[in-house]
Amino acid sequence: MSIQNRYEFVYFFDVTNGNPNGDPDAGNMPRLDPESSKGLVTDVCLKRKIRNFVDMTSSGQAGYEIFVRENSVLNLQIERAYTESEEVIENLKAWKEYEKNKKKKNKNNSEEGISKPKRHYEDIAQDWMCENFFDVRTFGAVMSTGKEKEETDSDGEKSKIAKRAGQVRGPVQLAFAQSIDPIVPLELSITRVAVTSEAEKEEGKDTMMGRKYIVPYALYRVHGFISANLAAKTGFSEEDLQKLWQALQLMFEHDRSAARGEMAARKLIVFKHDSALGSVPAHKLFDSVKVERINGESGTPATGFADYQISIEKDKFNGITVEELL
Structure with a gap:
């Protein structure tokens, strides 16, 4: 709740x-x-620390995955909704069937067999993302970044699908x-008593300088x-x-x-x-x-x-x- x-x-x-x-x-x-x-x-800096803490303390706990995490590919995270959620999979099939029936209607001027699903698969994918990712349901996320990819269904028909989950406005916001x-x-100068490469050693360098x-x-x-x-x-x-x-x-x-x-x-x-x-x-x-x-x-x-x-x-x-x- x-x-x-x-x-x-x-x-x-x-x-x-x-x-x-x-x-x-x-x-x-x-x-x-x-x-x-x-x-x-x-605010981004503070949210990063919150994400890292939740990831560290709740790793493996259902519903507490982190969407924006280091070295992750966001579109691949979004696509998981289309492979791990049965509801999304079934709804996507229903939408594909609906689109095929629409094409038949345009050709035959018939409305027979046309039944539009009540919800769009992107909306259901968004619910799945909110349910599984702590930072999505907390801070929100832009999940409309997926590009269209051509897929072939069981009947051999090809279609282009963009696996997206829309945009979520999170309830928690920081200034x-x-x-x-x-x-x-x-601004401080710092010294390291080792060089980075052999070439630097050959040039006679023994230390490296930096700033902090x-x-x-x-x-x-x-x-x-x-x-x-x-x-x-x-x-x-x-x-x-x-x-x-x-x-x-x-x-x-x-x-x-x-x-x-x-x-x-x-x-x-x-x-x-x-x-x-x-x-x-x-x-x-x-x-x-x-x-x-x-x-x-x-x-x-x-x-x-x-x-x-x-x-x-x-x-x-x-x-x-x-x-x-x-």
Whole structure:
């Protein structure tokens, strides 16, 4: 059963001596807003970490496969609906039969034997994708990318079929994360005491030089939205919701790398509405979460999470339950 309540959430995470989200168009420098110099982390970056966590913790569990995963071919994932779902297979046969009967009608001016299936096979394939892939029913997906391929049926007739599953708008959406204060990325030179190739060794090189960007410290804030109405269309359930909360709390613990330094989830504040529609605009809920600088002089860079204080006006709105999961 899909979730019955609308949610919004505010999520805080920080980085120490690392690069939380490099920009490939800027030499992998940490992303930042050029007007405010505040750091940015894209929604795509955060969704990748959620996908990786779910894939790691629920591998092999029915309904928790990941559609957008490393080194996968998306069209092949979509085509699985046409080979593994009996309902899709039968409906596709029915549509092919319907198309053949339409051609006969055009030739003979007869409507005999024409029966149009109630649903299109792409819609049924979309349901199968939502049922089997966590990230499809959570974040949505574009699955209309398959190209037409010629196939031959049991009667020897050829037809062109595009194995697609349409587009799904997911109930869970994330905004860009933005740092509370401006960041000052540092560019560091690094040295490796080994060369890459024999040619470099023959040239007399003993070491290789490189460059690395880090953010000394930054606290990031991101807003999230969960629609019960869209969840009803994809089948996003209470179990999926708990998996999402778990991922947000623990995903950085399993995403360590030299480039990312120390990253940690610091605060997860969830606003639960008492209905699917909700009664309070999201921006008013977000405005009730305040971040204040409590240590260090104003205008100087923060050095740790202890330099901030996060407060919530919990009793400000009717019909809203506020929960701090971190």
